[in-house]
Amino acid sequence: MRPGGAHPLRKESTAQPHSKPGLDARRAAVRLLAAVIDARTPLDALTDNEHGHPQFLALSARDKALVRAILVSALRHRCTIESLIRETLERPLPEKARALSHILHVGAAQILFLDVPDSAAVDLAVAQAKTDPRTARFSGLVNAVLRNLARGGGEALPRALARTRDAPAWFMEHLESAYGRETADAILAAHRREPPTDFTVKSDPDGWAVRLGGRVLPNGSVRVDRLPAPVAELPGYAEGEWWVQDAAASLPARLLGDVRRRAVADLCAAPGGKTAQLAQAGAMVTAVDLSASRLQRLEVNLNRLGLTAQTVEADLLAWRPDQRFDAVLLDAPCSSTGTVRRHPDVPWTKRPEDIQRLAELQSRLLERALMLLRPGGVLVFANCSLDPAEGEELVGRLLAERREVVLYPVRASELPDAEHFITSEGYLRTTPAVPETAGQLGDVDGFFAARLRVQE
Structure with missing residues (x-):
């Protein structure tokens, strides 16, 4: 398939689709991904609940959490996603097709790494492409690329993860220079994984490990692999018994x-x-x-x-x-x-x-x-x-x-x-x-x- 036109078996309409549930969240995700990649804006600044990007602030709490999950996945696995997208194309996307690339990365992150129905990820990406004058003529391409990922991602993803290193070239070079190839690869592998959350507790680490559903580390911190609720809703937060560190x-x-x-x-x-x-x-x-x-x-x-x-x-x-x-x-x-x-x-x-x-x-x-x-x-x-x-x-x-x-x-x-x-x-x-x-x-x-x- 070519990045210059619609999917050959699908006739695309230029009409603007009506707003769909979830479309505003995907638009925000694409806008923020562009701000990170193209403008080098830190993600924390964009998703700050008080001073973040206006498109992000306009979302519901649930959609904010979804946008952040999409962006973390899209950035954590950026090179892997890019590799899989390239496999579905006859030739690479034009260098200036940044908006199209960001739409594809946001859609792919949901399909490959998040618990989002494939159909929703594809349909919303296509809808977004149609509403943007820069990408409207590529909506068929978006549909075809993401549907291919949805069909073959289960088999293709492990192979792509094995052959790619999810970091820009300068960062990999710095790691290898400092630590050698083996340790650099181990660091990059760790960067792909969701990290645990550690708590410094004021007292009784064993008791707080039980209450928080975690374990006590050798240094006395309490570690929880996956938080059951937002930090501010966990037991002991309001009472000041611990802090995240x-x-x-x-x-x-x-x-x-x-x-x-x-x-x-x-x-x-x-x-x-x-x-x-x-x-x-x-x-x-x-x-x-x-x-x-x-x-x-x-x-x-x-x-x-x-x-x-x-x-x-x-x-x-x-x-x-x-x-x-x-x-x-x-x-x-x-x-x-x-x-x-x-x-x-x-x-x-x-x-x-x-x-x-x-x-x-x-x-x-x-x-x-x-x-x-x-x-x-x-x-x-x-x-x-x-x-x-x-x-x-x-x-x-x-x-x-x-x-x-x-x-x-x-x-x-x-x-x-x-x-x-x-x-x-x-x-x-x-x-x-x-x-x-x-x-x-x-x-x-x-x-x-x-x-x-x-x-x-």
């Missing part, structure tokens, strides 16, 4: 040691998971963030949890506090490539130059954070990037240039549940390539952390 994200704060009654600065603190950890551990926390809205969300979270911290809206590079701190935690803004399991738009919205730009910012933030330490204090630098440019390489340059700054290596005895994530240099480096096993923390986001001291 990937088990890997809970490790950097532990590297500060005993923080009871110590003055601790949590820099770039929002949304506040680590702030809550430190406050729960008895620290006198000052939480600093540049964003007023994100800081407000942090305060809401702390109020729900019944925890307290001083909050400061400030640019860290310009902030001049009245005191220095016993300990500093800098969870720096980064490329977020360690969270692709949860945010599959990341590889498609970031570029290699973004990695370099963010690494330069992190270096400046780290230099400033070191100035906030009291003599003998400890700083933990962390981020959720998988790229060594934002981790090992950045810290290595700092240590080479600043002789008074020394690495305070992480010891296996400090993280017995995660000692396999400690590198030979004494850094903490987690990746989703490591599976969860009995007694071993695994199936976590990618994280990097280094602990530093300034010699007197």
